[in-house]
Amino acid sequence: MAVRLVIVLLVAFVAVSLFSETSARFGAVDREFEARIGHEFKIVVLLHGVRQQEHAVKYNIEREPNRIVVAGLVGTHVIDKCHCxxxxxxxxxxxxxxxxxxxxxxxxxxxxxxxxxxxxxxxxxxxxxxxxxxxxxNTHHCPIDGGWSDYSEFSIWGSCSGDCFQSRNRNRTCDNPRPQYGGNKCDGEPMDVETRDCYEGQCLDESCNSRRRPTDPHALLPRNCKQYVSCSHTHTVMNCSEGTNWNQELVTCDHEHVVGCDDDNETEDEPELCTDGEFISDEENPSVYYRCSHGVEIQMTCPSPLIFNPETHGCIWPLQK
Incomplete structure (x- = not known):
């Protein structure tokens, strides 16, 4: 028992001596001791919490109840490995x-x-x-602009109006595709309307009712210089013979070199419509005036030497103006 105590004290003395030497070399350090049974006794020196150096003590171990008896000599210094x-x-x-x-x-x-x-x-x-x-x-939906469907078939032509027009229409819908997620609506209109001239029914009645003189047997048809309406008994559309146009002043068809045809003068801009029943003076010729019928100015001429009076809507002698 005494021998074992001496061995323990000897090992402790060696360990303290080594630790004192290491402390002197590295200055103030943390201290940690480890005992690994069956291998070696280590004195571990920690510098600022990082393991720096070990002094390994070779030993023999005897295990006794509640204690470990170590005997050995001081070995070489061992430095721990540090992994990245x-x-x-x-x-x-x-x-x-x-x-x-x-x-x-x-x-x-x-x-x-x-x-x-x-x-x-x-x-x-x-x-x-x-x-x-x-x-x-950006997983949110993209805006989808609306697109028009194909047009439907045209409807049947409507009845002829007093202005001698009739119309029909066709429709489309903005669902090809429908506008979604803030997309733009379809441009344009969903309904397409088509019009054309017509000379029947109410058109003929209005043309005869707007005659210059109630006694005139015939009347002008709007936008039509090749035909006229006969107002006696039944309202019937009549054709001018070839090479003639309707002369509203004479209330009859006349040679083309005498009276022109407004239908021959095509223009890109629609003419400004006048008011039915309105009389308009000619700015250059006082004997010429215009009577508005169905929105069209019909040229009229006073017999020579009479001139047109816009106040009375009639032709007068120049001295009476």
Whole structure:
């Protein structure tokens, strides 16, 4: 028993001596002791919390109840290995989204650095310091602009109006596709209206009712110099013979070189309509005036030497004006 105590004290003395020597070399340090059964007894020196150096003591161990008896001599100094360690991945700086809507991709690179370098034979860090990453972006719906469907079939022609027009229409819908998610509505109108001249029914009645004189047997048809309406008994459309046009002044068909045809003068701009029943003076010739019928100015001429009086809507002698 006394021998064992001497051995324990000897080992303790050696350990303290080594630790004092290490402390003198490294200055103020933390202190940690480890005993590994079956291998060796270590005095571990920690410098600012980091293991720096070990003094290994070769020993023999005898296990007794509640204590370990160590005997041995001081061995060589042993320095721990330190393995390389990576830092955590840093969040990537992502590129601009590839799409403005409907789902796109952003990409970038995450990076990391070496938090602890390897030394004293420790393992080096493996792998790359950066890695490619991507994510979805702008997953909201894109606006969808509306589009027109095909037109339906035209309706049947409507009845002839007093202005000698009739119309028909066709329709379309803004559902090809429907506007969605803030998209634009369809441009234009859903209904397309087509008109044409007609000379029947109410048109003929109105033409006869707007005759210059009630006794005139015939009447002008709007926008038509090749036909006229006979107002006696039944209202009937009559044709001028070939080479003649309707002369409203004479209330009969006349030769083309005498009276022209407004239908021959095509213009891109629609003429400004006058008011039915209105009389208009000619700015250049006082003997000429115009009577408005169905929105059309009909040229009239006073017999020579009479001139037109806009106040009485009649032809008078020049001295009576």
């Amino acid at each position: 360690e990576w830092s955590d991945w840093q969040e990537a700086v992502y590129s601009i989204c590839s799409e403005e809507c409907g789902g796109g991709i952003q990409s970038g690179y995450e990076t990391r650095t070496i938090a602890k370098h390897a030394y004293n034979g420790g393992n080096q860090c493996t792998g790359s310091s950066s890695r490619f990453v991507s994510r979805s972006c």
